Amino acid sequence: MGGVAATAALAIALTLVGASGAQALPSGAASQGQNGQGQNGQGQGGHGQNGQLAPRTQFTMAPDGSSGATQGGDGIPNIDSVKKTIATYYGDPGTGIANTQSSPYISEMTRIVARATSQLRHTYDKAVAKGEKPAIVFDADDTTLWTYDMEVGDMHFNYNPAEQDVWVQGERFPAVPGMVAFVNQAAAMGYTVFGLTGRADNQKAATLGNLAKVGYTAFTSDDYFTKWTGQGASQQPSYITCATTSCTTVEYKALTRKHIEQDLGYTITLSVGDQWSDLQGGYADSILKLPNPTYYLPSPDLPGLSEPKLAPRTHFTMKPDGSSGATEPGDGIPNIDSVKKTIATYYGDPGTGISNKTASPYITEMRRIVGQQIPSVTQRCRLEAEQHRNPAIVLDADDTTLWTYDMEVGDMHFNYNPAEQDVWVQGEKFPAVPGMVALEEAAKKAGCTVIGLTGRNDNQKAATLGNLANVGYTGFTAANYYTKWTGVGTSQQPSYIHCAAASCTTIEYKSQTRAHVESAAGGRYDIVANFGDQFSDLIGGHADRTIKLPNPTYYLP
Template sequence: MRRTTPRIAVIVAGAVGSLVLGAAAPALARTAQATSTASSGSSAPSSTSAERLAPRTYFTMAPDGSSGLTQGGAGIPNIDSVKKTIYAYYGDPGTGISNKTVSPYISELENRTEQVRATLKWRYRESVREGRKPAIVLDADDTTLWTYDMEVHDMKFVFDPVLQDEWVQDQRFPATPGMVTLVNEAEAMGFTIFGLTGRNNGQKEATVANLDKVGYRGFTAENYFTKWRSTDPIPAYMAGKCVNMTACTTVEYKAGTRRHIVKDLGYDITLNLGDQWSDLMGGYADHNVKLPNPTYYLPSPNLPGKSQPWLAPRTHFVMAPDGSSGLHSAGEAIPNIDSVKKTIYAYYGDPGTGIANKVSSPYISELAALEAKQTPRVVAACRQAVRQGKKPAVVLDADDTTLWTYDMEVNDMKFVFDPVRQDYWVQNKLFPATPGMPSLVAAVDAAGCQVIGLTGRNNGQKDATIANLNEQGYPQFSSGFYFTKWRSTDPVPAYMAGKCADPTHCTTIEYKSATRAYIESRQFGRYNIVANLGDQFSDLIGGHSNTSVKLPNPTYYLP
């Protein structure tokens, strides 16, 4: 049984340096309130600290990623939680295949298209009454054709132009829910239907055929606009419409094409529908309809001198870490995964290559501030325990606590975990030290604390992990004080007997909390764990530590 301790603390990066104590502190993310509670000197039972070991649920995020420069790690939506939220929204059980019958996304699309359909008749009559030719302009991807299965199952949220062209040429896309009925009603009513997509000229024929295949009427090659390739002539109507004619932006191209439809072809674009804000910006439409799409973001600057602040993504979000928010949130209320990636890049000083800046970044600065405040506190706890005749210890996780995995996770894996690649990095000892952590570990070791490693890496990775740590400036880690998780072919440690609800699949919390209890037990030497450090909340939940220190990590989430 764990010995009781007089004071339980939780330290979280993002509320840098604050100690959260007592039941009065409402949330980890509220730095000022947490600091105030700590200064009151109130004590708390161990259960209260566990209640606060949970991710933040409120976020402020600019679509361009710039929030990564200011929000801190805890203030960035964790990309794994974003993925789970998207899965829930599309009725995807985690396979990358959306539910084609029922989902929050389908419900939202059906409601949106019903609202638009209700306006078609009067919009048509109004346009005709004014002597104009009513038309509707529609984007392709995720406006008329649904790309989710390609984007998520095949591409894993990482766009691949080769795969995309295969899907286009094979006409694999289903219709976007609710849109066939809307378009066909409009066409039957007398609207001229125009397609306007960023797909290229070489994909035009297949795109129009795909639309016809899934039931759309009204799309014709003549009225379907695709973007020219570098080898294609630029349409005459686009002359002078782009600041750089060799790299025409989405808004320049789409607004210029709508201008052509209105000014040259004589139509009244009563409705312009798209899933990207860049589909809608630039004018030349009476009314714009934005369809939800959190699976990618294609930004583009507006036309020079054109201001349409209402055509912009939201910047405030509420998201539960388990993805359940996707069951009751609108699509626009889900953090867009491309914006999340850009925010993470900014936080780690990554220019977009998947390689973190190893010298200067908001991440490095946040860690430095956390370490500067917490190192003396943990050192003091080590020294106090030694004076009291105890055997103090500090427990540390591996990945993104002592060894930094960013380049593997982002450059190599593109935010999609690959156990084969992970083992390659582990066995070849490729990880640098987490910034500043060798100094913290050296300080607590010098203060008399036993340094103990506790990781979810498996037994077959133990030797390589310790060697990697030693090479990166952690001579304190040794085999006798380093715990790795058993593989299916390994015997389960005796101290874990009866500690897991399912012995064949011990959870992270069951494994780590039971191991900490074992470290504090008579069998292992009755150590007093004065601090437990990890980048995941599951590294910290379950007690058996006087203080828990959470390091920032928005690149993955292990609940």
């Protein structure tokens, strides 16, 4: 094919495969460069300025993780964005320590407590007028005692029961904002105050000590219920009968409330908790759900009882930068435990932190994306090769060609550790991203040069190339594989990269490297397609098309 016919065919191909226009491209969608390729071979188009290359902000997520089978990777709330949103909500500057003076969480708790306080007198008088003994039941963690600094600053969202016991026995928890005044005022008004927590009997004394230390005056040992350990005298009470040998949270808490009402003679006018499982099961005239996106403790309804309204929400608005933590209520933030379960479902992880390498929603989605992209990419490679336009594709490394899930989740538990990452890199331990070996091979055979562009550093280049070769990639070469400088020895910032500050952003590094690749000094390639799992892999132009691959396990803006 030559001359006008080839040019016309190429123009048709560009139109067909360069669809764009949505605010956030779904995984696998191709976005066409705004200005295409100049006569000098430099792509001048850029995305991101018009908001196209940006994560989505609306999500549907069931609390049990099942949405990982239906929503697609970019339809799952990205866990790094969830962490940032939670931090904003609690006024955490990034240290894992909540602001105890001012935050969106404190503001929301102030409003909740004010509304509840305004109803205390009327509810009390109404109960007394009927000859009842009014009582209020309070959970402990994140209802009366605030666990954020432990959950985030110490445990980094990975619960450790031994470490939790250190905090409990040390009586280290501050009070939940506003709750000391609320509990004490209720007691002064005449309510009997009960505590009902999933903490164990051997933590009861320390819990009561912690409550007293932070200002609660109404809790007593006789009216504070902790859970049995099954050791010594700490045995399951006779008033609790469960469907199996292990009681659910709802069975334990609902039947304890039943005991308070039917055996002790109180009327529970209000049950307060931060988990829906604190409140399910009845035996309370009303309930008060407090916000808590930092963990989720589900429990089935009592047998024969259905309470569909006592369940987490399933629709969320979340910006990727964490700013939604200042505008959304606590229960409007995707709960991080539900996000983890959703991600696990998506990758076919049974709970071990190891992805299923044979079948999963992720593999299905990647096969669909690759199946859609191979025909269009190879067509463009072939057409441009026939026109001697030196076509190339650019591929990122992590979660574009090499699959990091087992490291990110099984090893690091969603808490990135650069030293441990280097162990994985130097050990060449990563499998291939599903389908991408076939795509790379097809593009190479169709006439495209394969170019790698990664945020991994120069010290990791040889191992990365070795890993790629080990899992079946054949097109990568050292000459066309770009890693980032370390600033040590000969590994210095290239002359073709100029950044606004001393430390270059990912977009500055990657977009200017693509510009170099399309320049005479870099080989005068025409980048017909740029593949990446992060939008920062794609923003900045210098590619005819961008293809976003799914990755909810981290976010690199």
